[in-house]
Amino acid sequence: MAPREKTREMKRLREALEAKEAELLSGLKKREGIEIEHAADTIDVQQKAVDLELRIVNLERTSALLRSVQSALRRMETGSYGICAACEEEISPRRLAAVPWAPYCIRCQELADQGAVSLLEEVMNVA
Numbered sequence: 001m002a003p004r005e006k007t008r009e010m011k012r013l014r015e016a017l018e019a020k021e022a023e024l025l026s027g028l029k030k031r032e033g034i035e036i037e038h039a040a041d042t043i044d045v046q047q048k049a050v051d052l053e054l055r056i057v058n059l060e061r062t063s064a065l066l067r068s069v070q071s072a073l074r075r076m077e078t079g080s081y082g083i084c085a086a087c088e089e090e091i092s093p094r095r096l097a098a099v100p101w102a103p104y105c106i107r108c109q110e111l112a113d114q115g116a117v118s119l120l121e122e123v124m125n126v127a
């Protein structure tokens with residue numbers, strides 16, 4: 001990629017990351033506190049437990065994504081953006097265009113999905 005083109009692409013990716021960060025933050029703020037209300041009957045209690053579980057899963061997913069987005073923005077500052085956090089190979093521009101906050105190349109992402117990279121991640125503190 002030509003240098004000028006690359007600069008433009010980085011600007012586009014940064015804007016995408018910042019927009020995503022803002023979106024996730026407002027989503028987290030809007031979310032009401034997680035609490036269990038007193039319910040009159042058993043079905044209601046069960047329904048509320050299911051709702052609560054869903055809300056916690058969503059909350060965890062949103063915070064994990066937010067961490068990845070903020071970590072990608074930090075890597076842009078330090079110049080390590082676009083480098084796989086596990087194997088230090090370049091992440092393909094096509095992958096970054098699709099997932100601007102991707103910390104890993106496609107190969108390491110597959111390993112991470114299997115849980116193999118989590119230890120490495122802890123050591124390098126890139127999550």
Ligand SMILES: [Zn+2]
Nearest residue numbers: 084087105108
């Ligand atoms: Zn990799």
